[in-house]
Amino acid sequence: MTLPVPADAPDPDDVGLRERKKRARRALLVDTAQRLVADHGLDAVTVELIGAEAGVSTRTFFNYFESKDDAVLGVEDSGIDPAVAQAFSAGGPSGLLLTDLQVLVAALLQRFAANRERTVRALRLMEAEPRLLQRHLVWMDRHKSELHALFDGRRPVAPFSADNELLTMLVLTLVRTAITAWERSGYHGDVDAHLSEAVAQLIHVVASDIAPSGVGPSDATSAERFHA
Amino acid sequence: MTLPVPADAPDPDDVGLRERKKRARRALLVDTAQRLVADHGLDAVTVELIGAEAGVSTRTFFNYFESKDDAVLGVEDSGIDPAVAQAFSAGGPSGLLLTDLQVLVAALLQRFAANRERTVRALRLMEAEPRLLQRHLVWMDRHKSELHALFDGRRPVAPFSADNELLTMLVLTLVRTAITAWERSGYHGDVDAHLSEAVAQLIHVVASDIAPSGVGPSDATSAERFHA
DNA sequence: ATGGAAAAATTCATCGAATGCAAGATTGAT
DNA sequence: ATCAATCTTGCATTCGATGAATTTTTCCAT
Known part of the structure; x- marks a missing residue:
């Protein structure tokens, strides 16, 4: 019996198209959010606007971030080394x-x-x-x-x-x-x-x-x- | 010329009816909020519910507290002695x-x-x-x-x-x-x-x-x- | 390549917190 | 009793956030 690779290998450097797109989109959302907030202030910028500007539905926005503020801060849940x-x-x-x-x-x-x-x-x-x-x-x-x-x-x-x-x-x-x-x-x-x-x-x-x-x-x- | 009392004497122990009612209502709201949250959890308790239970309109609730959480914690904005x-x-x-x-x-x-x-x-x-x-x-x-x-x-x-x-x-x-x-x-x-x-x-x-x-x-x- | 499984995006509906506004009620001073 | 100040309320609205069902995209085995 050959050693089977664990079903869900959590390869951190997975460079599949999926992963790449996800990261790009996340980065785009953060940049967009930061730019808009810098220009108009935190309360004047709605999630809808960020989404529209980044070409992403509002609902998808919340698949990437738990809150608007998280997006603005670009929180990356990197634990401790x-x-x-x-x-x-x-x-x-x-x-x-x-x-x-x-x-x-x-x-x-x-x-x-x-x-x-x-x-x-x-x-x-x-x-x-x-x-x-x-x-x-x-x-x-x-x-x-x-x-x-x-x-x-x-x-x-x-x-x-x-x-x-x-x-x-x-x-x-x-x-x-x-x-x-x-x-x-x-x-x-x-x-x-x-x-x-x-x-x-x-x-x-x-x-x-x-x-x-x-x-x-x-x-x-x-x-x-x-x-x- | 008699010394006029400053127009808005900020008497901290103003015991007018108005002040008494206000404090009583505030206390009631805090107690109600705490009881409800203790029983049903923070997210299951709506501001509307707290208000109803305390006999106060939702809008009035927000005249007393900036947020639901503030009411639950009963934040008193007491500065430093x-x-x-x-x-x-x-x-x-x-x-x-x-x-x-x-x-x-x-x-x-x-x-x-x-x-x-x-x-x-x-x-x-x-x-x-x-x-x-x-x-x-x-x-x-x-x-x-x-x-x-x-x-x-x-x-x-x-x-x-x-x-x-x-x-x-x-x-x-x-x-x-x-x-x-x-x-x-x-x-x-x-x-x-x-x-x-x-x-x-x-x-x-x-x-x-x-x-x-x-x-x-x-x-x-x-x-x-x-x-x- | 192609079909089907897995993952992700989108649509749609909904809830609840929070705010502004204007009208009505209560209290306080004269 | 009256009038002003203050407080309450109802109403409308905005916006953040979540859930469910559906469609689109990516991935992988054949």
Whole structure:
């Protein structure tokens, strides 16, 4: 008996005509939506209009996106890079929780900004249309269980006391801070640069409370709070 | 010339019939909405139904709330306690940023859980209806400018380097972590107890990265990272 | 290539949230 | 009692979103 290929091989790089058309259409819809919204504002642009402009029925639009806002943001449901996820769950790569969280977030941002132009356009629209910002948080919510699984995987290997919820929010904090900083820089360079800055700021906020007056490393307050 | 009372005295405790009715109706709508949603689920309950059950027209419902979800959560647009806000802006009360943030969040939670029963019901519904969770984040968004103003006020008095965005997200992190922990405890005791725990966890996450091997307060790594 | 299975697009109907407007009712001050 | 301000309501409408049934397109085996 020859090894049968699993009935539904989920080949990610399926380059059948079907898949190609689907991707092209999706991209077209995102571009169309972004252009229209940039010109006329989020509320003035109806799904019907986007569809018409892209030569697609309204109903089909909703086969591609869960909502109008999703289309405008061009949400791609890319999970976390499996390699990075694996490393994190195994207690790596550095063994230091915050440091490894940073790596995780870097991987997230990597995928998030996969298509730089589209991402920048989406972020610009987010500045103008605060309602879209909220979708950004929803996006995090979708990955919540994925993140929780990672935290639960790592806990036995490299124990830590923080709740999943706190770590998830911390991830979100880093993502948003990095992105905001990137925005402010006029989208110069890479997002990652701003991520390090975000982590540094976080450390600084906490550290300045632990060791206040710049007293230095031997301040007892640190130990007190740390081991309290 | 006698001192004329300002035309529109914004008496917060206006006990005219009008104001009393308004509050009663609002409360009734929230209670009705929560009861119905608890029984039949968020999507099965229409605004029309809530209105009918409360003896109020659909149109009036939307005079009280911006959305169905707002009614279910019973959102009260209570800002931050002015006294606490003032203290924070002035660089207090402790002068330590994180500590003072905790005070700020405590004040927020205080108002958030002003009506304990209603709040608990809202949180229970949030557990069952993830969509409501997102409103929770929108709520934060509404207060964002308020928070940013506080940060900007404090900055010159007691300088710090963190971005407004990061601090805002940190506030949100503490709020959510505290509330989640409160939920897990079966809503025992006060929310504030869990807030301290949330802060402790945050410190621990960062501190364990700064001073890894549990070496203690005199570890040089702390200073290195801190002053880098 | 060709016929048939699978997938995707379209049409059509429908629901419900949300808003604007104008007319009617209630409350508050004089 | 009166008049203005405020609140409620009914009505019409727009638009986002979903479900079901039908037609079109792509794919694959022969």
